[in-house]
Amino acid sequence: MFHPRLAVSAFSASLLLAAAGLGATSSVASAQDVIRFGAPLPITGPLAPEAVKQQQGYDLWAEQANKAGGIDVGGKKYKVEIVYSDYQSNTPRSVQTTEQMITQDKVNFMFGPFGSGAAKAASTIAEKYKVPMLAATASSSQVYDQNYKYLFGTFTPNDTLTTPLTQLVKAKAADVKKIAILARNDLFPLAIAQEMEKSAKANGLEVVYFEKYAINTLDHSATLSQIKSLNPQWVFVTGYTNDLLLIRKQMVDQQMKAGVVTMIAGPAYQEFIESAGQSAENISSASWWHPAEQYNGKDIFGTTANFVKLFKDKYKLEPDYAHASAAVCGALFQMAIEKAGSLDRDKVRDELAKMDVVTFWGPVKFGANGQINSLEPPVFQIQAGKPVVLFPDAIKQGEFKLGVN
Template identity: 50%
Template sequence: MFGRSWKTGVAAGAAGLVAALALGAGGAPAQAEDGVLKIGAPLALTGGLADEGKKQADVWKLWLEKVNAGGGIDVGGQKMKVEFIEYDYQTDGKRAGQMAEKLVTDDGVDVLMAPFGSGHTKIVAAVAERYQVPMLACVASSVSVYDQGFKYLFGTLAPNTGMAESMTDYFKAKVPELKKVAVYGRDDVFPKAMATALAASAEAGGLEVVYNELYAVGTMDHSAAISAIKAAAPDWVYMTGYTQDLILGRKQMADLGVEAPVVTMVTGPAYKEFTEGLGDLADGVTSSTWWHHSTAYTGATGAWDTTAGFYKDFTDAYAEDPDYVHASCAAAADVLVAAVQKAGSTDKAAVRDALAATDLLTFYGPIDFGDNGMNQGREMPIIQVQGDAIKVLYPAAIADAELQLVK
């Protein structure tokens, strides 16, 4: 699939979500439409990040159905239709930038939604900045993406550095005998940042970092590194990467007999693909995430006014629990609508200024962009696979289980 557009209809009889193919590269450019908010999204629908890209596509489809049911959005007392236009960039960073440029120059989108991951978000953000198009990033948490001086980039995830600090503090308190940690991270923007942050927070917390290495993108065998980790005899193994990296790493840890009471894989257990791919080997693995459906926000702005309402609609539609990718990306669409409503139009500069002034509560949680465009830090859940369930360990306000050491 090269492209796809999803539209919300406000005319009489437009009851469902209408799917249509967007014009390919050889077609005539799309013309600007009055009364339509056009959102462009380069997505990884094939390739190594296809699972993650599908999550974004699925939740935006659900969001559009919700908006459509209400007849569109109110802007200055008038109803405005909403259209999503997406292109598959095939998990190729260079192509992500090309698809973003096509969305701006050929399709005339009013705003861009960033793809999955900090690395590809950074590429697309450069395009958005060049054309001065507001961009919402819902799955990019590395500060290195937001320290480039971009004025049109805004992200709904809080900085990932806070995750490492809270996790170190939590495990030290729960496992007093924990002394040594091994850190093994993918050499990519987000996983590298998380590995670096964890090693720093562990050392600051008095733990000994007995192994600290990165692995190349595309690594298909972790056995040499895992053998070295085993020899270092850590109490805590902390690995970062994307789902398939972590599945392979956990299997090879079992094959090579690595036995550590605490095993963390960021952000593996946040995804059902991780637990489904590992079965019993996922049991006991911990992680950190930006959101969990047990949060109970009410009185929120957007398509869903409660966390529970979003959870019900999502599980009804997809028969599975939503994760932080779904929630953050749906909230990003809510934030965009609020900014357009505040601006009173789709004027890009006015929407950008309204985004910069955002301070609102969504079903996902509070959104308050800092000077660099990132959502402000807050307590983020620590989770663990326990049997067939994902349990929340921290913070105490939403915890539903105690830490279990890996057997």
């Protein structure tokens, strides 16, 4: 029988994905010497690939914190324990899971579930119990419009991705006049598509198509055929990894060609690039972080380069923004707790609210609504099977290329 709630320590967390249905509980130290962090994740269901990324980021941070002796709370060291739970890619279940973690598993602090929709829903519970929650993958402004005190997020608003992307295309591809936008009908993908529409119109582009597709749609052929008939020079598609791989395959099947094809958020992930193969070439995208960043942080990871090295050593792959955001959420909690010198939730919340610090992720400062407002997210393009940063200039690795078959 499947048990959706699983509590595992940072050291046994790797068992989670291999045996999600078995249920397991372990601790890293006696209860009074442990800080427990709740991490609801979509371990099963269509969003499972995203869960892997967040878990890897959390686990790397917990491992580093515990190797250093734990989190210093007023002169006493506490080990990190992460309580994982599978909400099966179901947003209402993520809300239930969050409440169970707070009331039954007695976690001290919460990581938000994956994505803007689930994070917004679950934040209501964290607010109810006055438990600080750090959301690693929630960018939509609608997540932060509730005037909550206990919710914080490490993604800048969606327009910080679409605006520089649009300006780059306009500068490098003057012939692009028409754009077609296709969005997964889910909070983050739809919100970023709407921001893309605003950015396109503000920069003089004609939006010839804007439609939503339902979650779990498997056949996009009719939609793609309609887009093809409109002959847009730019096709912009939002969704998650599995959605975008499927849409890209069906675009190839229909021999759709455009000067610019942008997909958010899949191309930031190595598994998207590998699965799409040649069809990933020249697809553009944007994200909140890239391994090319060169920050010298005050967090446990220190430099961006050190984080990348530690991640590669542990997982044998290049980290992407989802891994890094999860890891920095742990690091930020650690910094806030140590600064507060206490596990008192209100004191830790206050330290997060006034935080102004550089980390391996970049400069971190939260706005009045709890959303980070201090980053300049990179725009990139898949070239020769690798993401190449095009913006900002400080970490630029190449030039924008036209033409996607």
